[in-house]
Amino acid sequence: MKKQESDCISRQAVLEKIKEVCFSKEWAQFRVDNGSNGQRDFLINYIEQLSSVEPQPRKGYWIRWYEEEETDCGTEYDPHCKCSECGTEYDPHTSIFIHFCSNCGVELEENPYME
Numbered sequence: 028m029k030k031q032e033s034d035c036i037s038r039q040a041v042l043e044k045i046k047e048v049c050f051s052k053e054w055a056q057f058r059v060d061n062g063s064n065g066q067r068d069f070l071i072n073y074i075e076q077l078s079s080v081e082p083q084p085r086k087g088y089w090i091r092w093y094e095e096e097e098t099d100c101g102t103e104y105d106p107h108c109k110c111s112e113c114g115t116e117y118d119p120h121t122s123i124f125i126h127f128c129s130n131c132g133v134e135l136e137e138n139p140y141m142e
């Protein structure tokens with residue numbers, strides 16, 4: 028096995044490799060020569076040779092808004108916030124301490140387009 032910086036590989040690359048390998052002449056020949064164990068090792072060898080990929084962290088941002096609320100003292104504006112990716116609402120007062128959505132896992136940043 029060659030040295031790899033990252034152990035992550037692409038799902039698409041694995042599927043393409045399996046399709047490629049299973050339709051190859053060598054695949055059928057490996058079955059004849061070495062049985063299913065030989066085929067397994069043949070496939071493992073192929074998967075090990077796939078180049079590694081660096082996973083890109085998914086990013087989301089805070090959506091913040093205010094809801095009007097009529098009270099005895101007049102109109103109050105109640106702050107709200109939610110994750111841009113899954114819509115999970117959080118307490119806006121503690122959201123500055125939250126850096127990842129606990130529901131969908133994205134990294135949450137302040138919306139750069141919102142003042």
Ligand SMILES: [Zn+2]
Pocket residue numbers: 087110111112113114115128129130131132133
């Ligand atoms: Zn989320």
